[in-house]
Amino acid sequence: MSDVQVSGAGERRRRSAGGGGAGRGRRRGGRRWLAVVFLLPALVLLGALVGYPIVFSVVRSLFDASGDGFVGLDNYGAMFSDEGIRTALGNNVVWVVVAPTVSTVLGLVFAVLTERIRWGTAFKLVVFMPMAISMLAAGIIFRLVYDQAPERGVANAVWVGVHDTFADPAPFPGAKPRPRAGLQASGGGSFTTGSAVRAGSAVLLPLVAVRPDDLRGARAAAAARPQPGKVTGTAWLDFTRGGGGRPDVIDGGEKALAGLRVEAVRGGRVVASATTAADGSFALPAGRADGARLRLPAANFAEAYRGVDWLGPTLVTPAIIGAYVWMWAGFAMVLIAAGLAGVPRELLEAARVDGAGEWQVFRRITVPLLAPVLVVVLVTLMINVLKIFDLVYIIAPGSSIRSANVLALQLFQSSFGTDVDEGLGSAIAVFLLLLVLPVMYVNLRRLRKERRR
Numbered sequence: 086m087s088d089v090q091v092s093g094a095g096e097r098r099r100r101s102a103g104g105g106g107a108g109r110g111r112r113r114g115g116r117r118w119l120a121v122v123f124l125l126p127a128l129v130l131l132g133a134l135v136g137y138p139i140v141f142s143v144v145r146s147l148f149d150a151s152g153d154g155f156v157g158l159d160n161y162g163a164m165f166s167d168e169g170i171r172t173a174l175g176n177n178v179v180w181v182v183v184a185p186t187v188s189t190v191l192g193l194v195f196a197v198l199t200e201r202i203r204w205g206t207a208f209k210l211v212v213f214m215p216m217a218i219s220m221l222a223a224g225i226i227f228r229l230v231y232d233q234a235p236e237r238g239v240a241n242a243v244w245v246g247v248h249d250t251f252a253d254p255a256p257f258p259g260a261k262p263r264p265r266a267g268l269q270a271s272g273g274g275s276f277t278t279g280s281a282v283r284a285g286s287a288v289l290l291p292l293v294a295v296r297p298d299d300l301r302g303a304r305a306a307a308a309a310r311p312q313p314g315k316v317t318g319t320a321w322l323d324f325t326r327g328g329g330g331r332p333d334v335i336d337g338g339e340k341a342l343a344g345l346r347v348e349a350v351r352g353g354r355v356v357a358s359a360t361t362a363a364d365g366s367f368a369l370p371a372g373r374a375d376g377a378r379l380r381l382p383a384a385n386f387a388e389a390y391r392g393v394d395w396l397g398p399t400l401v402t403p404a405i406i407g408a409y410v411w412m413w414a415g416f417a418m419v420l421i422a423a424g425l426a427g428v429p430r431e432l433l434e435a436a437r438v439d440g441a442g443e444w445q446v447f448r449r450i451t452v453p454l455l456a457p458v459l460v461v462v463l464v465t466l467m468i469n470v471l472k473i474f475d476l477v478y479i480i481a482p483g484s485s486i487r488s489a490n491v492l493a494l495q496l497f498q499s500s501f502g503t504d505v506d507e508g509l510g511s512a513i514a515v516f517l518l519l520l521v522l523p524v525m526y527v528n529l530r531r532l533r534k535e536r537r538r
Contacts, residue, residue, distance in 0.1 A: 139518065146511035160512035170513070173490040176402055177520075180473060180491065184406050184413075185466035189459060191410065192417025196425050197447065199418075209422065213415035220412075224479025227408040231395035231480070241392030248390050255387040256344040257299050262381075263291040263323050266333055274383030277350065281378055284371030287311045288318030288379060291333050292342060295322045306341035309366040316374040320345045320381075321365045341365030345385050349374035396481065398488035405480050405489060409473065417462045424458030425451070457531070464528045471521055492517055 149156050164170050195212055199205030215223065232238030235245040262268035262276050268290065271277040282288055287309045306321035320342045321335055330336040341364045349357040349369050357373040395404045428451065436446045452459075474493035481489035492513060500510030 142511045142514045142518075146508060146515050148508050150506040150508055152507065156508065160508045161516070163509060164512050164516065169487060169490060170492075170495055172487065173492050173495040176489065176491050177471065179402060180406065180470045181467055183403075184409050184470050184473075185463050187406070188410050188413045188417045188466055189421075189462050191414040192419075192421050192462065193452075193455070193459065195414065195418040196422040197451065199422070200425065209415075209418060212418055215412045216415050218412065220475030221479060223408060223412055224476050227404075227411075227476075228396075228480050230408075231404050233391065233394060233396070235392055238392070238395075240395055244392045245390055248392075252390070254389055255385055257292070257295050257342060257385055258388045260292050260295045260299075260342075260386050263293050263332060266291045266323075268381070271380065274386055275380055277380040278378050281376050282316050282318075282349075282374060284316060284375040285311050285313050286316060288316065289333060289335070290318055290320040290345075290347070290379070290381065291323030292320060293322065293324055295324075295340075295342065300340050303340040303343065304363050305337070306335050306339050307364040307366060308335050309368070312368065314371045316349070316369040316371055316379075318347070318367055318379070319365045320347070320361050320367070346382055348380045348382055349377040350380045351377040355380075396485055398485050401481050401485040401489040405476050408476055408480060409470075413466060413469070417466070420462050421455060421458055424455050428454050460531060461528075464524055464531075467524050468521055468528075471517060471524070492520075 145152065146160050147155060147157055149159075195209070199208050202208070218226075229237065230239045231241075233241060235241045266289075267279050268276040269279055278288070289308075300322065306319060309317040309319045311317060319335065322340045322342060323332060323335075324330070325336050325339055330339065341361070343361055343363045343365060345361040345365075345367075347359050347361065347367050347369070348355045356377055357369045359367040359369050361367045394400065432450055432454075433446055436450055441449070472493050473491055474497060477486075477489050477491050477494050478497070486494075496510055496513040496517065498504075499506050499513060
């Protein structure tokens with residue numbers, strides 16, 4: 086082959102190679118434009134719904150309530166000097182620390198325990214069901230659950246039931262002596278006779294303001310007769326239905342107060358005690374009661390235990406966090422259970438064969454292998470908690486709303502409440518964004534590491 090033919094063939098190859106490279110470049114450019122065309126609607130929508138509001142909020146936070154006067158960073162200074170916003174910030178810290186941690190721990194426990202039971206799927210379904218309920222509906226449910234009245238609030242019904250199991254209720258809550266009946270208030274809700282009693286005498290203890298429900302099945306009162314060597318008496322409801330009757334006298338049909346505790350007190354010490362019988366009578370030994378004063382202790386008249394004020398200023402935030410955990414523990418459980426399904430069983434069995442207990446297997450093998458999933462759940466819940474608004478707004482009553490305040494709720498109140506200040510509201514919104522950004526950054530770094538693996 087001649088040199089001319091060789092050079093011609095080489096030239097043709099270079100042309101074809103150059104033409105192929107240009108073609109591939111044109112194809113890549115066309116694909117980029119095609120991708121841009123498909124992404125453009127999403128980018129426009131993202132800019133309109135996310136980008137523009139963020140930029141507008143940042144700019145608006147630099148102006149006063151009217152939007153006309155530039156105030157710079159004054160709104161941010163006012164945000165940290167306002168007592169209500171500082172309370173909201175403190176509550177947000179509690180939310181971020183407690184709610185995601187408790188939800189994740191419960192989800193982990195549920196996911197591990199349900200692996201070994203036959204009805205584990207049904208249990209997971211029940212625990213996950215609250216996720217199908219909106220925050221509004223969950224707030225209404227727990228507003229009723231935490232109702233102060235035990236007959237309506239489930240939480241207090243259970244609490245009062247447990248309390249009353251170990252503590253006897255007062256027999257006549259709210260009752261008190263008839264005025265000028267010789268019984269005087271002696272502090273703490275108790276009543277004491279004004280003079281000392283003597284052996285062989287009968288003492289009358291007339292009471293009023295007894296609730297009709299506390300007299301169901303009560304017998305008619307009978308006047309106690311004086312007995313030598315004893316101090317006797319009668320406690321009864323000094324009230325005749327329909328009117329009539331004489332004060333400080335046991336009239337026919339007036340009800341006896343059974344189960345009332347009567348104490349003989351001398352020198353501040355209880356020297357004898359008795360409980361009234363079905364007819365309201367009682368008897369005390371004269372050897373101890375003679376010369377003492379009779380006292381009706383406060384335990385006879387204490388109001389019925391009404392449970393815990395769940396939605397009071399002290400407990401309102403923990404109570405609302407409980408409602409949140411009820412909703413989101415199922416979410417954590419499902420994600421952790423999915424991660425648990427991918428854990429190599431041979432590692433767990435090998436550890437058990439080597440003599441490791443279940444707690445050691447869980448702590449040394451299961452938890453470390455689930456660490457990436459636990460981080461995902463924890464970070465997701467932290468972002469969700471920073472935006473919490475619905476539950477607080479619905480569950481917290483007006484008397485406790487300031488104690489339960491969070492940043493998202495304060496943002497709503499500052500922007501749309503009675504004292505509208507959109508500049509301050511925008512500053513709170515920007516501050517919330519800055520709080521979320523570090524958590525999102527951690528989440529993005531974790532995702533990148535997962536992709537590299």
